[in-house]
Amino acid sequence: MSILNKFAPLRQTYDQLRAVGQNPFEMVFEKMFSPTEGLHKGRRTILLGTNNYLGLTFDQACIDESVNVLRQQGTGTTGSRIANGSYSGHRQLETDLAQFFNRKHCMVFSTGYQANLGMLSTLAGKGDYLLLDSDSHASIYDGARLGHAEVVRFRHNDPDDLAKRLKRLASEPGDKLVVVEGVYSMLGDAAPLKEIAAVKREMGAWLMVDEAHSLGVLGDTGRGLTEAAGVEADVDFVVGTFSKSLGSVGGFCVSDIDGFDVLRVGCRPYMFTASLPPSVMTSTITALRRLQELPELRTKLHANAHRLYNGLKDLGFKVGPQPNPIVSVALEDPILAVTFWNRLLEGGVYLNLALPPATPTNAPLLRSSVSAAHSFEQIDRVVQLFETVGRQLGVLAALPPLRRAKPAAAVVFPANAELDRAVAVGAR
């Protein structure tokens, strides 16, 4: 008997993944060459699953300024801001973010996960209601669980369904906080934010938008879906992360609400954790500046996203509803998906494998996140590899010989009896 016995079903699933080949959740890269290439088991591999939307992890200014501060201020803060005090970098980062978003206030968290954990659990208290889109990220669900509010789900991206649920709660006292995401992480679909903001106005609720996957990606100046949809005045709280388009780690919330700073002494995931190291704050401050200096990164990002989305769609793969930097291909069977994922990796492409129930439907997903730093050649190689593997595994119909595409040069599939057996099972 072990305290871990309760995880037996999970263990079984993991063992099955290992049996197919490389376990997608145990990837190790020996080396990183750039935002788009790493070394895996001695092979140069295209990174297509790292949410590095603007490719700023290797930006020279971010690295140089971060290294300077690392030398000047040391490796870490060794504690919370409440106990150890804030560094000037914490305040600078909050000022810069507030200014970027045209908001009065900003609070910085040690991760994006903690930003959601902190804001949801603190803003909505006992007797209040949190209304969550049903496809919300785990950090939103976990933040809701940590607090004391009643938690209600509404159907994904459905403003009418939200309105219906808010009407049912109309006679209940307590604040109602609606939480949506700018771009949803699994399928890359954006929220119908204009319509959701209209519902929020009509029903007198509060509105929070998580711009984790849309900061630096959407909007004329990169402020996210809130800016792109023209509803910044209706959005009371914007949360987000530094670990995607800003290339570091950390999270934030910006707002115009009066009295915001009381949260610094009322929000436990802000108060009782070590604060961000100074070098991380500096690279984030610099990345935020680079995001504004280099709007062409967004243009390139969207060109890459459209190239991948259209390339896969034209081949006949089931992609998400909108061409955004998250491009997901839905497959019918988990074993087939794991096999497909392994063959992509063997062909030199790494992306994310998402299995139910972490996916919006029962379909497993091969999830890509495109970067501005990808070249068209890399995107084309990915599409070509998808076609090759898709035809090998019967996801795409086999082409007649004359139309058969040339396989990508780097694609070499080692003989693997286990893979073949898995494919046979997958095609049952």
Add this chain to the structure above:
Amino acid sequence: MNELLSDTREQIVQGLRQIVPATMQVSGTTHIMRDLNLDSLAVMDFMLTLEDRFDIVISLDKVAEVETLDDLVNVVDQLRARKLKS
């Protein structure tokens, strides 16, 4: 109250019948996830349909209380009764 309860049960079973194979037995002690082979996603979506069917709000902490069909009937019934009172 009893009449309301029987109506609740009937409607929930009717809803379940639409998402599980016809051959599956459903009784008061049926464990909704384990016995009906429903994953957490399917159960959560089923809760959304019950909310609409009964015009109630089933918060996630109420969902967490539910294991069997009887549990679900009780939760829905309490919420319906509360709604009638308000």
